[in-house]
Amino acid sequence: MTDALRDEVRAWLAAHWTGPAADEAAARAWLAKVVEARWAVPRWPVEWGGRALPDAEARIIEAEFAALGAPGTGQDRTNLYANTLLAFGTQALKERLLLRMLRGEVPMCLLYSEPNAGSDLAGLRCRAERRDGQWVVNGQKVWTSYAAVAEYGMLVARTDWDAPKHRGISFFFCPMRQPGVEVRPLRQITGESRFNEVFLTDALIPEENLLGQPGQGWAVLQTALAYERSVMGEAARGPRSGVAEGTGEPPLIALAREAGRLGDPVLRQDLARVLAYRALNALNTARAKADLAQGTSSPLMSLGKLAMSRILHEEARLRTAILGPESLFEGPEHPRAEDANFLTLNAYFTSIGGGTDQIQRNIIGERVLGLPREPEVDRDLPFRQVRSQ
């Protein structure tokens, strides 16, 4: 059975794969072929382009694709938008979007965080009201990547203000290309603008774009976040310059060598300590994957983000220490300083974004170690009565 599957996918790849796509059109064309051949989502039901295969067999397909560097399969694990839609979408919405999403034709964005709902996402105040057979949305979202190009945003909004905070939220696919949606780039401390603020003013959403039932959006969101987490964590950004990175050595060693500091005994201790953080995290991640492969749940998964936060902050600190006064500078003539400074600031993307380190420690303490939750003053109050800014 598995041999037959391996043969089949190999044969198909041999017949179709011609190497990395030269442009976006070619990439889409490839995806369309993968979808048509039912390789995109092998674990999914046949009805939606899948093969209803068990995980072990789907991994065979992924392995064969990976061996050639061919993209497109495994979207039943990694495509957070499509998986969320499959699990909670209406028949109409699925028919309209699902295959297009697998073919990479539907740029998406996430409309979750708000200025006053960051760590406490369930405290969100963006409002959606049902009016004349559609939903009308008003509010503000923030930290939205790709908002300007997205066709839909996955949106959480409050639809019931008398229910407790977690129970009055609904989940939507919000059309982004409409007058009620205004996107403003948000400049980060790094000077880049990779995120946006999104202002929703009487933005309209068709009824069929509601995922799950009204008021059950929190559960839908948890599913979407779980898909997001399983993809994230490996996505931390490295240096911008590429200086001292191409030698095969660990980048920090290469940097210290290049800066003539590798003989400094104080720095050497620091270097070993910081290199160990990344090495240990890689070992933890490998153990977590091995545990999962054996069906054992692993506490290690939850630790990855917290560990990565320390890695990034510490690596940036060490780069600065290696460079010394050179770190004062910026600009194209000072690429090593650019890196150290950029990485210093961008480390907060990991220690704050997607749940701060502090929230992460709560989660580890409570969900992994089983420590009791704090008393929550607002958990069961009707949301109208919850204290806000």
Added chain:
Amino acid sequence: MTDALRDEVRAWLAAHWTGPAADEAAARAWLAKVVEARWAVPRWPVEWGGRALPDAEARIIEAEFAALGAPGTGQDRTNLYANTLLAFGTQALKERLLLRMLRGEVPMCLLYSEPNAGSDLAGLRCRAERRDGQWVVNGQKVWTSYAAVAEYGMLVARTDWDAPKHRGISFFFCPMRQPGVEVRPLRQITGESRFNEVFLTDALIPEENLLGQPGQGWAVLQTALAYERSVMGEAARGPRSGVAEGTGEPPLIALAREAGRLGDPVLRQDLARVLAYRALNALNTARAKADLAQGTSSPLMSLGKLAMSRILHEEARLRTAILGPESLFEGPEHPRAEDANFLTLNAYFTSIGGGTDQIQRNIIGERVLGLPREPEVDRDLPFRQVRSQ
């Protein structure tokens, strides 16, 4: 006026001070003289052996005593037992004990903490009931120094189980030499026994030994604790051996020199870092005193204990690093290892005792920085309903 006072105390000291007491009897005799001459508590009312002097003049007396190394004055600042008694005691109890206490004739101990009331002292469960004109006490106290020799213990016990936790506590001078009081030495992690457990079984306390009103013991305790704090903080214990301490250098530098490690650049960085902790705390303390002298309240006072905790833990860590494998050993042939190991363990005396570092950070956050308190689940409940172990 102040010159006259200075002359008076100088003349008196010239006439009476003959140098440090040779034994305990001589020490007591000296204290008796100091009390008789009204130097012991110059800020106190005349009625109780004082001179009703303002602080600035009392400090002149303290300075003159200090110049000769003569003890006995300033007890109106430092004698926590006598000050508590003066402020809250009944006339009868004051008449019986106050002057004896100033003369050092009343060994005392503190009966505050309980096995289940440590950080949360107001959660104490030692019970005192009024019966036949006296108080009957049952319960257990812990972390009591000098319990075996004390004549009285300052005791907090619960007298009202229907009041909220802070409002059902009363404060007593509990006679220690009675059958209902059993003292058991408590061995610490250092191997020493400087503390005791005290078991109270129908222990009896005369009515006049109640300080303040029944149920107002928490306020009395706060006063007593304030006196205790102002004395503590400088009381952290140093090395036991005296090795490498007599050179005039900072002890850590002397130790590193003696161990032949002073040239190690990694250790030198560590050394500077750790020496700075103590130096900065001394500067902070000096600033706090200067602020106080100018009548400005200082946030620095509250920081001293937290700072000292870090100093002691870090100094012990560094001693260990200096010694390396020598730190494995103990016993009289390895005095430097004895020190490093003892100080490592004893550092917890400061980071846990008298309010853990964590409680200390709460206090600093709330009382100094004005950050809001946490929701307290048990604050206003009748104590009977408070969750316990």
Added chain:
Amino acid sequence: MAGIGREEALAFRDQLRRLLAARAGEAELRRVMETPAGYDPTLWRQLAELGLVGLVVEAAHGGTGAGPVALELAMEEVGAALLPGPLLGSGVLAAGLVAALGDEATAARLLPGIADGSRIAAAAITGPAGSWTEAGVAVEAVPDGGGWTLSGTASFVLHGQNADLLLVAARTAEGIAVFEADPRAAGLVVAALPCFDHSLRIAEIRFTGAPARRLGGRPGWAAVEAALDLAQVAMAGEQAGAGRRVLEMTVEYAKTRIQFGRPIGSFQAIKHMAADLLLEAESAISAARHAAEALEGRAVGAGAAVHLAGFACAEAFATIAATAIQMHGGIAFTWDHPAHLYLRRARADVQLLGAPAWHRERYLQALGA
């Protein structure tokens, strides 16, 4: 150094605070830091009139005649406001260097213009490696007729690109001496170095036979060290003041930012970070003030006090500024929030006059180890 009295110093500090509150807010900082000069000449004149620019210049030479203690106090305010400009480079380091030379004629000629703010002086001391020791000097001076010519490179020159007057430490046959050079002279090029802290101005100066005038008085390196100590104490005050201010801002935010139905400052995670930072902030203030007192009293052990402040204040400010962003959360990850301005300044200050590891080593040496 003489020094004004404590009351006077406090009164000056309060005046300065009011002026900065009115004229040197965040919006002004953001505007000015993107201009080439990096400071506001109008405000600079006002500060000079107030007496800040000539604070440590003797009254005889047109200054305020205050000592390190008053300077440090004032710098706490300067730091809190993240005031950009040539104060540290011209008013403290360069003025301090001229004063430290102890040559009356030179002082009378150069100090009045520095003190009244009409001339910006820059001290060019260390080379491109940025080591603040005698060995770090990378300019050589050669006698040339009646004068001298300079060759080599000086870097990390504070406001070198804005200077009217250069004071250059250069190597001669008899050791380091201090020279006066004209930044517009032939034989030298002043190149601005782009800084991660946009409110900072640093230049590299390449000398290729530039004419210079040798300044007399105390031996050159001793004078440089005295000026560096003064600048270090001033920067320590700046760091202490900035650290305290950014902590105050953060605590204020933690009191008002509501998440989970209560202020985030009520959570131990935030509260305990704030408590730890308060210890850092107060220790930095103690260290900076102590170093100032030691310098003012020319106390034995002043070296230890200066280097203790050198690393303790730098690291305290850096720690507070870095942790403040974490405590704020997402809002401080935006360009428009001031938190990163403090972090950028903190990172600059850590390197500006010697990194913490260097100050630690010097501290230990000063303690006899």
Added chain:
Amino acid sequence: MAGIGREEALAFRDQLRRLLAARAGEAELRRVMETPAGYDPTLWRQLAELGLVGLVVEAAHGGTGAGPVALELAMEEVGAALLPGPLLGSGVLAAGLVAALGDEATAARLLPGIADGSRIAAAAITGPAGSWTEAGVAVEAVPDGGGWTLSGTASFVLHGQNADLLLVAARTAEGIAVFEADPRAAGLVVAALPCFDHSLRIAEIRFTGAPARRLGGRPGWAAVEAALDLAQVAMAGEQAGAGRRVLEMTVEYAKTRIQFGRPIGSFQAIKHMAADLLLEAESAISAARHAAEALEGRAVGAGAAVHLAGFACAEAFATIAATAIQMHGGIAFTWDHPAHLYLRRARADVQLLGAPAWHRERYLQALGA
């Protein structure tokens, strides 16, 4: 090294866990650690019968024939129980040294007694300075008739005072060689060194012309290094297991200890410490297991893996044990609470086979830096 399969290793681990739970509890530890020998001979025999003592000895020489991976797993249990005794010194380091020499006759003569627990062997490697490098060896061997005599001092000898057999690294004209000596022979004195960790036994051995037999096979220092790597991995497992156990105890306490009307583990101060410690504990386990796998597979880069475990596991255990006391509060400041037993062991382990700073330096070298 060969190694048994994963299933078998897990089954062995479970058996061991049950035996330790039944026979090696805290009360037993406290009793045994105050006896001179420092271990329970009866339990020792049981552990030998189970196969623990000869775990890494080939089956041909009476052992279990397991490799580093199974050893590491077992040591996690040993560490969790703080099992005292000569396992690391005799069953791992000394047995590993004999095996590493690769001389079949020596192995056949010495290993069976070590493996079945009837002989306690001790490896005397480093001198009083405690440096685990070739230069640290402080015993010299001189040919004497057909045999050799040893002079000098070896220290940090695990269970040297309990040994029936000494394996001594000593300097010869051709480099370090390994010698066999009888601890009861004339010309040597075994002195027990009192340890802060009462469950540890360490001796110093002074040789003054003691007779010894030179062991053949692989060059001496290479064999010593192989044995040290094995011992380091075993101790890393011990540290990881002990760290995890003391964290579990602490988390359990935090769930049940009520202060302010709720479990202390519901406070962020405690919860966040626990979360941070979990990262340390899990990282230690990963590091120890990875080092064992690298050693078992004789992987390129095994040196880096061993030294990474060398400092990561030591510091993780020390951090967890130290923080656990703080998290417990007063109760853990008492002699009768087990927390300090873990801290004492952690402090010992940090020093036993080279301090963290040394392992960090070696790690960096192994990475090519």
